[in-house]
Amino acid sequence: MILVYIDKYKKVTDVAKELNMKQPSVTFHMKSLEEEMGAVLFESKRGRMILTEAGQALYPYALKITGLAAEAKKVVRDYSVLEKGTLCIGADQGTSIFPLPLLISSFTKHHTGVQLRIINKPTQTIKSLLSDHDIDIAIFHSTDHQQSSDDAIVINPLLDDELVVIFGPQHRFADFEHIDPQHIAMEFFIQHAEGSFINEFTQQWSSNNSIHLWERIQLDSMEAIKLTVQSGDHISFFPKRSIQLDLEQGLLKSLPIPGHVIPNIRPVIAFQQDPTHLSLRNEFVEFSRNYTF
Template structure:
């Protein structure tokens, strides 16, 4: 079993057609069919089955697909790292970030890094923190930058970049805006905008409510931070968000923020990478760029 056959398994699951797989790999269709049959003979089990003009993986084939994705990603990563090692002047770096650092910290940092190293190609994917961790484990990205609570998830190593303070936001005309200090029971009857269940903000919000024995009036659930801010501006609702995400709106007088009352939970921005991969000079250089004092969370705008 070689890498070529594992690449075929991954592409067959994606395209479901031998002709498309052959085109993607630059091979002829009979060659792909030959390798498919050869792989089944090699493993002694049926991996592929034809239904309605398409090729599908059997249960055994899906098991092999699970490992094919990981092995193909590792092989691609190994090739990149070897080529880029000790060559900070060029290469490719794949970064994953959760919403807050991906939107409010990284754009300025990525721009300055590419200005310093114009031959380096950077790609950024923005997902929830749990998804970013999975991408790191599967070697699909080189570096993850996430807002979340402290975590231990071998083989990932997470280092603290800065604190990401959660605050309560409301419109300037909201009744809570007149209080310099709030108490948990004041939030109980107010319409509350909830983040999506997968977000670290939602998880921390529910932990806060439980610890303070508060039943939040979560009448709307939104998976967009920008949408949450827009609804809060309308006047009735409140929410918990990253302070970094509302600096501009607060400066313009569109939103007001207050410390979350009796909140013992801390959230940080972490940068994390997989210890099972060898760090290239490119990755090390980017981390050093990330840690420059100019990118403090209070000034990154």
């Protein structure tokens, strides 16, 4: 507030210089404040501008207002330079295993004041949340030919991946170099959650190859699917990049999915073309696209 600067510098010319304003502008603000308060707040004595008694009574409040204004500017600056803020990210089950953990771990190291809220749901639910503006960013598995039905949504690929058949190290497939669709039809199969990308793929794959899967179990948790496959006679379909460590440690084995398949699956990042959380959202999108997996 102009009153605080008048009390500090005692000259209109010095206040104008401090605030990078012209002297008439300072005088205008002084008169406007007096009109707003309905009292004379300033008086000139011996070439110095000082506060009247009314001005002195207003001074403590003006000081608080000036301090709050400075604090407000800092808060806004923190958000604009990505030092603070909250970003809501929705991810389907597959991308919640990989690559999301790597992305959010690295991103938060670079932006320590930013809070991330993660929602883990089936693929179709994540897409709906993004369309309804309930999340800022969506990360999910897709195929090369899949496009959004909403023109306002931008979809960018993150990396290439593939779906494979997974099974435990003691499973009979461990001795096979190749399998065909009939082999898969003869095994206990674990189906993924309704609405998930892999569930939809599996149904389409079964139809394309004219087989009926022996779906004894359906699990919403992909971690639970991995553990069940590791310890038993079941098989399932899984993104290969999500089980790379399990394969290297010998906890799981995999083979290419046989028959008519949908090639080139990939995790993608999607967002609405609107200004909501623009700086923070765009920073995470750009960070994800440039991340080296």
